[in-house]
Amino acid sequence: MNYKLGFESKKDVAKQYRDKLCTAEEAVKCVKSGDWVTYAFFNGKPITCDAALAGRKEELKDVQVYGAVTIPPLPEVLAKDPKGEVFIYGDFHYSLLTRMMKMVYADQVHYCPLNFGETDWECEHLQGDLHDYDPDKTGIRLQDVHIMRVAPMDENGFFNFGMNNACMYSWCKAPKVIVEVNKNIPVALGGARESIHISQIDYIVESNNEPLFELPNIEATDVEKKIAEHVFKYLKDGCCIQLGIGGMPNTLGHMIAQSDLKNLGGHTEMLVDAFMEMYLSGRMNNSKKNIDRWKTAYTFALGSRKLYDWMHNNPSLASYNVGYVNHFDTIKSIDDFMSINSAIEVDLVGQVNAESNGFQQISGNGGMLDFVSGSFWSKGGKSFICIPSTYTLADGTVLSRVVPYFKPGTAVTIPRQSVQFIATEYGCVNLKLNPLWMRAEKLISIAHPDFQDELVKAAEEQKIWRRTNKIL
Numbered sequence: 173m174n175y176k177l178g179f180e181s182k183k184d185v186a187k188q189y190r191d192k193l194c195t196a197e198e199a200v201k202c203v204k205s206g207d208w209v210t211y212a213f214f215n216g217k218p219i220t221c222d223a224a225l226a227g228r229k230e231e232l233k234d235v236q237v238y239g240a241v242t243i244p245p246l247p248e249v250l251a252k253d254p255k256g257e258v259f260i261y262g263d264f265h266y267s268l269l270t271r272m273m274k275m276v277y278a279d280q281v282h283y284c285p286l287n288f289g290e291t292d293w294e295c296e297h298l299q300g301d302l303h304d305y306d307p308d309k310t311g312i313r314l315q316d317v318h319i320m321r322v323a324p325m326d327e328n329g330f331f332n333f334g335m336n337n338a339c340m341y342s343w344c345k346a347p348k349v350i351v352e353v354n355k356n357i358p359v360a361l362g363g364a365r366e367s368i369h370i371s372q373i374d375y376i377v378e379s380n381n382e383p384l385f386e387l388p389n390i391e392a393t394d395v396e397k398k399i400a401e402h403v404f405k406y407l408k409d410g411c412c413i414q415l416g417i418g419g420m421p422n423t424l425g426h427m428i429a430q431s432d433l434k435n436l437g438g439h440t441e442m443l444v445d446a447f448m449e450m451y452l453s454g455r456m457n458n459s460k461k462n463i464d465r466w467k468t469a470y471t472f473a474l475g476s477r478k479l480y481d482w483m484h485n486n487p488s489l490a491s492y493n494v495g496y497v498n499h500f501d502t503i504k505s506i507d508d509f510m511s512i513n514s515a516i517e518v519d520l521v522g523q524v525n526a527e528s529n530g531f532q533q534i535s536g537n538g539g540m541l542d543f544v545s546g547s548f549w550s551k552g553g554k555s556f557i558c559i560p561s562t563y564t565l566a567d568g569t570v571l572s573r574v575v576p577y578f579k580p581g582t583a584v585t586i587p588r589q590s591v592q593f594i595a596t597e598y599g600c601v602n603l604k605l606n607p608l609w610m611r612a613e614k615l616i617s618i619a620h621p622d623f624q625d626e627l628v629k630a631a632e633e634q635k636i637w638r639r640t641n642k643i644l
Contacts, residue, residue: 185329185370192376196224199375202348203317205232210343211239211247212320213264214472216336218352219245220379221319226252226259233258238284238315240264240338240536241474243385246273256280264291265536266527274533285583288338288441288539292495295342318346321379322368323357330367332359335384335443335473335480337491341365350375356384358484360491363469387444387475392423395560398597400424403512403556404431406593406600410460411552412437412506414543415446416513417535420558422446424512429453437461438468439506441498441539443489445475448482462506464490471497498539503546509553511543515585517559517573518594520612520631522603524557524586531581544590548604554592561596561620574619576630594618608636617642 200221203209209225211217217239225237226248235258237249242263249259250273261277262284263270274281286294294310320340322331333340334357342365351373360366370376392400400423407413407428413436415421425446428436436456438447447468450456458466467490473483483489496502503509515526516534527535547553559573574596578584592604594615601614612631616624631637 182327185325185327188329188370189325189376192370192373194375194377196220196352196377197227199350199377200225200228202350202374203228203232203235206234207236207316209235209237209317209319210315210346211237212318212333212336212340212343213240213338214243214336214474215357215384216320216322216333216340217243217247218319218321218350219382221350221352221377223248225249229253229258236260236262238262238264241267242270242273243267244269250277250280253280263536265538266533267535271534283533283536285537287537287541288494289498289500289542290495291339292342292493295339296345301345315343315346317348317350318343319350319352321354321357322351323359324353324355325370326359329370331370331373332357332367333491334358334360335483337363337366337471338494341368341493342495344368344372348375349373350377352377352379354379355381358480360473360483361485361487361489363490363492364496365493366491384477384480386477389445389476390419392419392426395597396420396423399558399560399595400427402595402597402600403558403593404428406554406556407433407510408508409433410435410437411508411510412439412461413450413456414440414509414511414547415442415444416540416543417442417538418514420514421512425450428455431455435459437506438470439464439497439503439509440468440470441472441494441543443468443470443473443475443479443483445479448475448479451488458488463502469497494539498542500542500546500549503543504549504553507551507553509547509550511547511553511555512558513540513543513556514558517575517578518557518615519575519577520615520627520634520636521608522588522591522594522606522611522615523578523584524591525578525582526585528581528583530579537583537585541586541590544586544592548590548592556593556595556600557586557591558595561598561618562623570622572620572623572627574615574623574627576627576634609638609641612636613641
């Protein structure tokens with residue numbers, strides 16, 4: 173690959189574009205048997221090239237394809253290879269579609285755990301680009317070909333990653349890089365590493381400009397509103413907000429937009445519609461941030477078409493690589509950092525599961541631990557993990573999300589020593605530095621009343637309940 177960046181004239185850039193322009197079928201010919209192929213995350217996932225790669229099923233064998241948070245449509249490399257004779261698909265962060273794929277293509281779909289904030293560094297290490305390069309830092313060889321959807325090239329020869337910055341620039345260090353141009357992708361201003369130059373890519377494919385996936389707008393439940401109210405009490409003028417995936421964090425963002433808070437900042441892994449609402453309402457102007465002042469920093473976005481249109485060439489936003497956004501040093505340097513995430517369940521000693529139901533993978537750990545850790549070290553910062561007290565099975569059975577202990581196979585997303593605030597609709601408690609008996613007492617106090625007695629019995633059996641514990 174040619175990594176030489178020069179001051180090419182528009183004429184030179186146009187010639188490079190013509191030279192590298194090809195069909196998807198021609199581009200994916202660079203994939204060989206045994207290759208590791210990475211797809212960009214979220215709306216950056218290729219569609220035209222994915223179909224072309226699937227079309228090579230009869231020519232290839234043992235090809236591994238990896239992406240993250242897979243969104244519709246179903247990857248053709250799976251649909252065209254239902255028996256897994258050629259393609260194996262891996263997801264670095266499970267989604268609803270991935271779970272459905274796992275049910276149908278069990279032997280082909282696999283989860284790959286990672287700390288999202290490390291991916292920049294890991295990819296550069298795998299390609300030997302770092303001054304401290306050590307091939308034993310990671311346990312795999314990654315990658316041979318990278319394929320991603322991008323915005324159309326600008327006059328200077330740059331393709332913008334749009335809503336999918338993450339670790340894409342680092343992944344473009346792969347030996348072969350294919351870009352699939354889609355006119356619907358907004359141009360996201362940096363920040364850093366938000367674009368790739370034409371001299372750094374090998375093949376250009378012009379797609380059919382398929383529409384982008386949009387997150388459905390789901391009305392907040394009364395339980396989510398109550399949880400948000402408990403967290404809202406800790407927010408103050410000038411604090412900096414991070415919102416995770418899920419209905420509850422978004423609900424809080426909507427509440428903030430309708431509040432009288434002012435001079436808020438935004439620094440988040442995932443940019444969602446709530447940030448647009450907070451900014452347009454005048455609540456979030458980033459005027460008090462220690463770094464990236466006047467800008468909301470983020471590393472990827474997923475939401476409505478309105479959000480994507482608002483992002484386009486918006487100077488109030490800064491698209492950064494995940495190695496910056498999620499880095500501990502970045503987060504802790506922002507005063508009054510408020511990290512707000514959701515989870516699946518918490519046990520009586522404060523361990524948090526945000527990704528699995530026993531051995532069944534539901535989601536991924538992503539960057540949650542990055543923000544939980546970094547926000548605690550922020551001056552005035554706090555971390556909140558929000559969980560409805562119960563959930564209901566298909567047969568109507570109601571179960572508690574505050575559990576005595578996790579079932580076998582359950583992933584611990586946040587270790588107990590890292591957890592700070594846990595919130596349900598019954599309250600918000602701080603577990604930092606609490607002994608086990610106090611953790612049990614506090615967590616039972618915010619569990620659903622119908623389950624508190626059995627949780628007390630479980631705590632007694634685990635020897636973490638004292639006779640002096642408060643009567644609930």
